[in-house]
Each structure stands twice: as structure tokens, then as C-alpha cells.
Amino acid sequence: MLLTVSWSLSAQEADTLVASRVSSVRSVPVTRPAEEATLDGLQPLAADAVRRFTGVQLKDYGGVGGLKTVNVRSLGSEHVGVFIGGIQVDNAQNMQVDLGRFSTESFSSVALYNGHKSRRLQTAKEYASGAALYLEPAVPQKSGWRIRARGGSFLTAGAAFRRDKIWKNLRLSYSAEGLYSGGRYPYNFFGETLMRENSDIRSLRVEGRLDGKLAGGDWNLMMYSYGSERGFPGPVIRRAAGFPFSAERQADQDAFLQGGWRSADSGPYSAAVRFKLADNYTHYDAHAEKNPMAMPYDLHFRQRSAYLSVAQSFSINDRWSADLSADGQRNVLEADRDYSVPPERTTLTTVLAGRYTGERLRAAAHILWQGAWDGGILRDAWMPSASVHWEPLSWLELETFASRSCRLPSFNDLYYVAIGNVNLKPEYASQYGLDLRAHGKHFAARVSPYYNRVTDKIVAIPTSTQFRWSMINIGLVDITGVDSRLEADATFGGIRLEGTLRYTFQRALDHSDPGKQTYGLQIPYAPVHSGSAILRGEWKGWKLEWETSVTGHRWSATSNSADYYLAPWSVSDVSLGKSFGLLSAALRASNIFNTQYQLVKGYPMPGASVMLNLELSL
Numbered sequence: 001m002l003l004t005v006s007w008s009l010s011a012q013e014a015d016t017l018v019a020s021r022v023s024s025v026r027s028v029p030v031t032r033p034a035e036e037a038t039l040d041g042l043q044p045l046a047a048d049a050v051r052r053f054t055g056v057q058l059k060d061y062g063g064v065g066g067l068k069t070v071n072v073r074s075l076g077s078e079h080v081g082v083f084i085g086g087i088q089v090d091n092a093q094n095m096q097v098d099l100g101r102f103s104t105e106s107f108s109s110v111a112l113y114n115g116h117k118s119r120r121l122q123t124a125k126e127y128a129s130g131a132a133l134y135l136e137p138a139v140p141q142k143s144g145w146r147i148r149a150r151g152g153s154f155l156t157a158g159a160a161f162r163r164d165k166i167w168k169n170l171r172l173s174y175s176a177e178g179l180y181s182g183g184r185y186p187y188n189f190f191g192e193t194l195m196r197e198n199s200d201i202r203s204l205r206v207e208g209r210l211d212g213k214l215a216g217g218d219w220n221l222m223m224y225s226y227g228s229e230r231g232f233p234g235p236v237i238r239r240a241a242g243f244p245f246s247a248e249r250q251a252d253q254d255a256f257l258q259g260g261w262r263s264a265d266s267g268p269y270s271a272a273v274r275f276k277l278a279d280n281y282t283h284y285d286a287h288a289e290k291n292p293m294a295m296p297y298d299l300h301f302r303q304r305s306a307y308l309s310v311a312q313s314f315s316i317n318d319r320w321s322a323d324l325s326a327d328g329q330r331n332v333l334e335a336d337r338d339y340s341v342p343p344e345r346t347t348l349t350t351v352l353a354g355r356y357t358g359e360r361l362r363a364a365a366h367i368l369w370q371g372a373w374d375g376g377i378l379r380d381a382w383m384p385s386a387s388v389h390w391e392p393l394s395w396l397e398l399e400t401f402a403s404r405s406c407r408l409p410s411f412n413d414l415y416y417v418a419i420g421n422v423n424l425k426p427e428y429a430s431q432y433g434l435d436l437r438a439h440g441k442h443f444a445a446r447v448s449p450y451y452n453r454v455t456d457k458i459v460a461i462p463t464s465t466q467f468r469w470s471m472i473n474i475g476l477v478d479i480t481g482v483d484s485r486l487e488a489d490a491t492f493g494g495i496r497l498e499g500t501l502r503y504t505f506q507r508a509l510d511h512s513d514p515g516k517q518t519y520g521l522q523i524p525y526a527p528v529h530s531g532s533a534i535l536r537g538e539w540k541g542w543k544l545e546w547e548t549s550v551t552g553h554r555w556s557a558t559s560n561s562a563d564y565y566l567a568p569w570s571v572s573d574v575s576l577g578k579s580f581g582l583l584s585a586a587l588r589a590s591n592i593f594n595t596q597y598q599l600v601k602g603y604p605m606p607g608a609s610v611m612l613n614l615e616l617s618l
Contacts, residue, residue, distance in 0.1 A: 124351045408426050
């Protein structure tokens with residue numbers, strides 16, 4: 001069993017924090033998030049909150065330590081920018097940001113934007129993403145301690161603490177979290193019950209953040225360190241008796257220091273400066289001596305990066321403003337192998353943006369240029385975008401956007417051993433979306449049709465392990481879909497009920513070559529139908545929640561044949577919690593019907609499990 005004790009900001013404090021950040025008319029984003037969630041102890045990982053968002057496919061390779069990446073409207077995880085405090089997260093392994101590495105301990109909320117957010121003094125990179133996921137750091141509202149412990153199935157145990165301290169103009173927070181999971185869980189394979197092996201993980205995360213005021217503005221400094229050692233269980237395939245499925249291990253040590261200063265929005269001119277220094281180390285060992293079927297890899301990688309962003313905003317009045325932002329980044333890769341081309345990259349991103357903010361009408365547009373130099377080659381792209389948000393009635397909102405984004409072949413796509421493909425072409429995505437929202441006192445509804453056209457789509461497909469990937473281009477993909485969401489609440493005596501229904505219809509078709517058999521077929525891992533239903537109840541401090549998620553059939557390859565078929569699945573989770581003054585407790589049972597399913601072909605997901613979370617606030 002897993003035991004968790006945790007300390008967290010109260011809902012009232014979180015709401016106060018959010019409200020304070022949008023008090024200025026000038027800082028209100030023109031675009032609203034597609035969805036936003038307040039984080040709590042029931043969602044120990046950022047991935048746990050994101051998987052509830054409409055139109056999102058979360059790729060999970062199984063277990064607590066399995067890689068977890070997010071895909072929005074079939075654009076691919078590389079088109080989804082993950083931002084912490086407005087600064088993008090980079091991944092030195094394969095540019096697939098693993099949300100399993102980020103605990104909710106240090107964040108107050110997570111928000112998803114289809115397209116991008118548009119507000120004053122953004123970094124240039126924030127405009128470049130096809131979709132944007134924001135992890136908002138929790139700024140201390142009072143001094144205190146928060147302690148968490150969690151424990152549960154598969155020999156999983158974790159503990160964390162957070163300390164908040166407030167002085168006159170300084171707010172300090174620091175935290176640490178350790179996690180262990182044996183990762184062994186049973187699964188069915190061709191009618192036989194087997195045990196998932198080599199899926200354990202040990203990790204330690206340490207963070208610190210300091211916020212203050214300087215020269216009429218706000219500044220912050222954040223330190224992050226994450227170390228882990230884990231096994232890669234590998235895909236489940238038929239093998240000869242006596243051979244282990246996998247003996248591969250990976251050790252990571254990631255660290256970054258980031259911060260910045262932002263002037264007040266009180267005058268016609270404002271500016272912001274942000275920076276980040278990152279060091280990412282990876283050691284991958286196939287342990288071929290334990291598994292003769294494995295390639296004899298014993299590899300060490302270290303990637304260092306330096307990032308600087310300068311943003312300027314010019315305001316004519318409270319309605320009109322324009323921004324000019326520029327970002328520069330330098331990446332260098334060191335490895336125990338020889339490269340024909342030095343693995344170094346310099347990236348420059350610059351954007352000119354303008355926006356109008358009225359009481360019922362908001363509009364924004366920008367033009368962005370991005371260039372990357374490596375191996376004596378310049379790869380560059382122009383990316384324009386426009387959006388309009390209109391509130392014709394107090395209960396009705398309409399938002400539409402059109403944008404073009406480019407995903408240049410990443411540093412690692414080109415140079416990583418067994419991954420790199422120097423022939424990869426840049427991937428362009430044209431996005432068109434409409435968002436219709438209606439809301440009343442006890443309900444809210446949203447319908448969002450969209451169309452995406454992606455040329456030379458870069459697809460990362462795992463081979464025999466999560467470490468080695470195959471990078472390919474799919475010439476042309478047309479994606480048509482509708483996201484929908486309905487929320488309602490009611491009170492009966494002392495019982496409060498809330499319900500949420502989500503549904504996504506999506507056609508993501510390969511239109512690369514009319515002469516190929518794959519023409520007109522659904523691309524890998526994109527379900528046509530998916531959705532969820534959540535029911536919450538609260539009575540005298542007790543909170544009960546039921547969630548059922550449903551995903552239709554999919555294919556693991558563009559060839560939609562029986563060999564690549566992934567069956568539809570449905571999973572139900574239930575949780576029960578209560579606060580007892582300073583102490584709160586919650587018990588969560590996941591996959592209560594023990595459904596056998598796979599999010600990624602060959603990677604069986606865990607069956608029924610339980611998790612106990614305890615949280616103490618002082």
C-alpha cells in the first residue's frame with residue numbers, strides 16, 4: 001500500500017492568487033484556456049490532471065515510471081509547448097516532455113490553450129507552439145509547512161514536503177519529493193497472466209523559488225533538480241521461453257535555473273527579461289549480458305542549454321497594445337561517440353504581436369520568425385496567427401483563431417544515436433478553430449469544431465524500447481474534429497453535486513500519396529471517438545468522485561490492418577476524501593473493473609489499484 005501525507009494551498013487561496021493576476025485589464029489574455037484545472041493532492045502528477053482535458057490524448061507507457069506525453073488534437077507532442085512560469089521546458093532525450101517528472105507539489109494550476117495564449121510580455125517561444133500547456137508555479141500566500149505522503153499498489157511509496165516563507169517583499173518556497181515504485185503488476189497476454197517486470201523507478205526532486213520586487217517590477221528565481229533511475233520494461237511480444245522481456249536501465253539527472261524580471265503594467269511601456277540555464281544528463285544501458293536479444297548499448301549523453309528572452313510592450317491606452325519579443329537559445333550535446341557534424345544548435349525566435357482588448361471584444365494577431373543553425377545549415381520558418389474573442393451576450397462567448405506553426409526537426413531528432421534522421425523535413429501545421437461557450441448559474445457548455453492540416457508531419461514511434469525511437473515524416477495529414485464539454489451543478493439540502501461530460505470526435509487522415517494503401521486512413525494512435533464522465537458529490541466535508549473514461553479503437557500504424565489494431569477501452573476510477581482540520585485524507589481506486597488495455601501498443605497498462613493520500617498543513 002502507498003501512504004501519502006501532503007500540505008497544500010486552500011482553494012480560497014488559489015482563487016485569490018488567480019484573481020490577483022487578472023486584475024489589470026491590460027494583462028487579461030485575449031485567448032482563454034481551452035481548459036484549466038486547480039491542482040490538489042488527488043493528482044500527484046501533472047499528467048493526472050492533463051488526461052482529463054477534452055481533445056487530449058495522453059500516451060502512457062505503463063506504471064508510475066512510464067513515459068507520459070501529451071498530444072493535443074493529433075498535432076503531436078512536439079507541437080505542444082510545456083511552460084513553467086512562461087519559460088518552455090526542454091527535454092534532452094527525445095523532445096517528448098515527460099509530464100510524469102513534474103509533481104503538482106509546486107504548481108497551483110495547469111491550463112491548456114489550443115493554439116497559444118496572447119497577452120502582454122510573453123516570450124517569443126510562447127507564440128510558436130501549436131498548443132500550449134502552462135504549469136503555473138504556486139506563489140506563497142502565507143508562511144507555513146505542507147507535508148504529503150502517499151502509498152499504494154505495486155509497492156509504490158512517496159513523501160514530500162514544502163516550506164513557504166513570507167517577508168516584507170520576499171516570498172520563498174522550497175520543496176522536495178522522493179518516490180519509489182516496484183512497478184510490478186499483472187496483465188493478460190494471449191490468455192495467460194504475466195507480471196510486468198523491470199518497470200521500477202526511484203526518483204528525487206528538489207525545487208526552490210524566490211519571488212520579490214525590484215525597480216518597480218516583479219522578479220523571480222527558480223531552481224529545479226530531478227534525478228531518477230528506472231527500468232524500461234519494453235514492449236510485450238512473443239519471445240522464446242527463458243528470455244527476459246527487457247533488462248534496459250536509464251538514469252537521468254536534470255537541473256535548471258530560471259528566472260526573470262517584469263516591470264509593472266502601469267505605464268505605456270513595459271518590459272520583461274527571462275533566462276534559463278539547463279543541464280540534462282542521461283545514461284542508458286541495454287545490459288546485453290542479461291538479454292542476448294538486446295542491442296549492446298551503453299550510452300552517456302549530456303546536453304547543456306542557455307536561453308535568454310527579452311519582451312517589450314507598448315500600450316496606447318487600456319485597449320490597444322503591441323509587443324516585440326526576441327528569444328535566443330544555444331544547445332550543445334556531449335556524448336561518448338563521434339559525430340560527423342558537431343551537435344550544436346543556435347535558435348533565434350522573434351515575434352511582433354498586436355492586440356485589442358475591449359469589454360466584449362478582444363482581438364490579437366502576430367507574425368513570428370524562427371531560425372535554427374546547426375551543421376552549417378539554417379532552417380527557418382515564418383508563423384502568422386490571428387484570434388478574436390467576442391461576448392455578444394453576458395452568457396455567450398465566441399472565439400475563433402487561425403494560425404500557422406512550424407516544428408523544425410529537433411536537435412535530438414537529427415543527432416541522437418539510433419534516433420536521429422538527418423533527412424527529416426520541417427513540419428508545418430495550419431490550425432483553424434471555433435470555440436462557442438454558453439454559461440448560466442448552474443451550467444456551462446462548450447462546443448469547439450476545428451480543422452488542422454499538417455504537412456511533413458514528424459512522427460516519433462518507439463522501437464524495441466522507450467529510449468530508441470524511429471523518426472519519420474508523414475507527407476500530409478488532415479485533421480477534422482469537434483471537442484465538446486458540458487458541466488452542471490445542483491444542491492439538494494446539504495448535498496452538492498457536480499457533473500462533467502466530455503466528448504471528442506476526430507478524423508485524422510493520411511492524405512500523403514493517393515497511390516498508397518494508407519491513403520485516407522487514420523493516423524497512428526488517434527481515436528475517432530473519446531470522452532469521459534465525471535460525477536462529484538460533497539456532503540459535510542466528505543467528497544466523493546467517480547470518473548469513467550472511454551477511448552474508441554485505434555491503430556498503432558498508418559496501415560489500419562488487424563496487426564496494428566488497438567481495441568477500445570473504458571476505465572473507471574473512484575475517490576473518497578475528507579478534511580479533518582489541518583489533516584486531509586483521500587483514498588483513490590483506479591481502474592476498479594480491472595480493464596486490460598494499452599495506450600501504446602505492446603505496453604499494457606496497470607489493472608485495478610489503490611492509492612492513499614494524506615496531507616498535513618501547518
